[in-house]
Amino acid sequence: MKSIDLEVPKGQFLCLVGPSGCGKTTLLNMISGALRPERGSVNVNTQKPRASAVGYMFARDSLMPWRPVRTNVAYALELRGVRKQDRLARADEMLELVGLGGKGHLHPQQLSHGMRQRANLARTLALDPELMLVDEPFGALDAQTKARLQGEFLRIWEGTGKTVIFVTHDLSEAALIADRIVVMGEGEIRKDITVDFERPRDLDKLRFASGYQDLVHSLWGLFSSGEEQ
Structure with a gap:
């Protein structure tokens, strides 16, 4: 990583894009506290990253196959010593929020x-968490499922007001969902782009809007010209 200087306001949805190996996931790991920078510092709300302040959603779900979905969702709360009744109630609330109400008894292998x-x-x-780090959550999904979950993710985010840093290789996805797109290359920030489409967004309509298509085209132009390298 080289001289990263990045400030993310509370409630912003920021997408990190860039070629494989450019440092996107490394940066997420530093923000989460999993990696420590050799120089400089990382702060979340003026403090060093704390497990309670940062939620990390990985590309692979890493659900435990021997546990029902409900207790998978409650697992981190269990590790923190939250009472069983309270953590299961919280798990049920979150499953309802993401459209899995009534599915908590199933095991992960029974889910799509x-x-x-x-x-x-x-x-x-x-x-x-105060900050959500999200690493390529929809990369392995088919196009229809991906489009549906993009909309659901935005709906949930808009209801929570969380700060999100979202890694994606999909430039069209970044243009669709982000408030801000940071383009990385070789361990440093190459471009910092504000996305000013109104919220809440109707993603089905936005995909056909000229402004959206122009933004995607300009992002591709950065990569085809080698500007991100």
Whole structure:
């Protein structure tokens, strides 16, 4: 990583984009506290990253196959010593929020990939983090499921007001969902772009809007010209 200087206001939805190996996930790991920078510092609300303040949603759901979905979602609360009744009630609330109400008794292998990612999101939200780090959550989904979950993710985010840093390789996805797009290359920030589409967003309509298509085209132009390198 090289001289990263990045400030994310509370409640902003920021997308990190860039080629494989450019440092996107490394930056997320530093923000989460999993990696420590050799120089400089990372702060979440003026403090060093704390487990209670940061939720990390990985590309793979990592749900435990021997546990029902309900207790998977409640697991982090269990580790924190939250009473069983309270943590299961919180898990039920989050499953309802992500559209999995009534599915908590099922095991992960009984769910579709899209449903597993919803459960993964519910587990992240159960901790009520101040900051959500999201690493390529929809990359392995088919186009229809991906489009549906993008809309659901935005709906949930708009209702919580969480700060989100979202890694994606999909430039059209970044243009669709972000308030701000940070383009990385070789461990540093190459471009910082504000996305000013109104919220809440109707993603089905936005996909066909000329402003959206122009933004996607300009993002592709950065990569085809080598400007992100």
